Amino acid sequence: MKDAFGTPQSLLVLGGTSDIALATARRLIARRTRTVWLAGRPSPDLDEAAAHLRGLGADVRTVAFDALAPASHETVLGKVFAEGDVDMVLLAFGVLGDQANDERDPVAAVRVAQTNYTGAVSAGLVCARALQVQGHGSLVVLSSVAGERARRANFIYGSSKAGLDAFAQGLGDALHRTGVHVMVVRPGFVRSRMTAGLPEAPLATTPEAVASAIELGLRRRSETVWVPGTLRLVMSALRHVPRPLFRRLPL
């Protein structure tokens, strides 16, 4: 169960090797989290992540999960929930894709959309149902500022995050008063494996900063969290920039 400060005792990470998710898990383990499920594509990285969290004192198990195989989600995730309550689900999987390449390779582009959007629709619905049966729990969805307004430079990724973000908001409304809390997290540029080697955007932040914003959001039962917080203002301004101008902005 979550405590008075919204800190979970059990955590299920979808995308078990995600830098942001692991920073969050570390932070929560330092507080109250004792049971962690890392769901992800089996790999040495996944095992290593589990071993690392075990070293921090948590009881960690891994489970094979592929966002691109929605037909399996019900079974795979159902097994996790059957083992006991999950206080928090962190939906962290996602791929950035390679915009320049993907514009020429529609199959690759669709993979981005399928991972970030349809994979999340399926996993999100499965988890939401299980949480609803429990009568409590938080579903924390890693969206992105990129979904706020699609940009020339990464609109394939951006549109998938826009879909995810809208889905998560609607889901949150659907789950209102069911005891399940859906929190949409919109980070800007985060220095993680996903962005390694890319030129940094302004207001770049760290996985640890996202983790701490998530912890605060849990305590406040927030519905939307921006990281860093100033992005909320920046994006509300950017949203209103006229298209001809927006097109030419160096974003």
Added chain:
Amino acid sequence: MRGAERTQANATICPFVGDIVAGMPAETVPSTTLTPSPAASPASPASLASVPVTGWGRTAPTVARLIRPCTYEEAAAAVRACGARGGIARGLGRAYGDAAQNAGGAVLDMTGLDRIHAIDVDGGTVRCDAGVSLHRLMEVLLPLGWFVPVTPGTRYVTVGGAIGADIHGKNHHVSGSFSRHVLSLELLTADGGIRTVSRGTPLFDATTGGMGLTGVILSATVRLLPVETSLMSVDTERARDLDDLMARLTMTDDRYRYSVAWIDLLARGASTGRSVLTRGDHAPLDALPTRARRHPLEFRTRRLPAVPAHVPEGLLGRTTVGVFNALWYRKTPRSRTGELQRISSFFHPLDGVPHWNRVYGRSGFVQYQFVVGYDREEALRRIVQRISRHRCPSFLAVLKRFGEGDPGWLSFPMPGWTLALDIPAGLPGLAAFLDELDEEVAAADGRVYLAKDARLRPELLAGMYPRLAEFRELRRTLDPGGVFVSDLARRLGL
């Protein structure tokens, strides 16, 4: 009518000698026999849809099916139909944390079981349903010259909640906790059966303080305290600092039936722990002015308008609370004796403002209450210093001396000092700060109070409650299917 009622009382749990109160409102008269017949078709209890449920601190809401049984049969049917996520009894929801909530399962609102079955006005006992509030008991009993044996800082708790948390009052150093005055109780257990549980049995000791996890208390017989008037005779004094306070309490507490000190935890430096002591007893008849002697047992309360449902966050910050605390301390005379006060102002000042818990806004608040033994004053001093250094905006922190504990396995009180304080849950760094206090408490062989808890680290529990293993074992045997469960039980692994 009188005879009929007495027969009914005799026919059920324990024989009542003495008289049975006349002119009791119809609702207090039992309408059915109390032994449920298994063959009876389960009446469908008034049941509401799934609703969010929280404790008094309004943190960590979870959703449950709220069921309000109005008869024992309905309660038994509800327990049998709990389903996979079990059920838990709930009284008036005055436990601060998650004790009376059960995510995804059933919560049995016991306030529908509100009958006072019998009052023995000579012997001073009352037998009533578990959903009867102490407020109601006072209304009914005071005019007869009887008072509840133990009252907490609010009258709006039920008898079931009083037993479930084995509550204590300002008279703990003299009278022990609520369970000491419970002669027997009826418990609805996981199998749907009803057992009469008497003192001195393991089930009694597991149930008193057992936070509803052994079953649903349906009714109880409670011994009362005789009083001559409904007023309190109160002595008030101020203590400069914590040492002064502890000295005063240690030296003279045994002269008073009721004793409590309010501490200004925002005062720092030499004033750390400055406090106001209020101690007293029920006023004897001859202490009343002549005019008041005509209606010495009248029970009067006053209620102000409720706090609105939506209050902005941060109303109770360090500045506002600091100013309030300082004013409270200053307005108190250095010393005053024999002041007559109403029961409500002496025991339940907060009850005057309905829904006062809303002033903490959306994030709610936590109450932290612990006890450390008499040889552990150092720990108490350190904790008070830490709280004051941390500048917790806490008003109405209270310090009290406990007397001997009672046998309840998870009963909180033990001989020593207990401190209770309210803190807004949104205070930055509070979670980690309270963990540090837990460490101090645990290291001093003390414990925190489960009825107030919403955040304790589960690992510390067994050290604080040495009989936890027996409690778990009894539950495993009595309730193998885990019918009774609460968010508190899940969080702490009770």
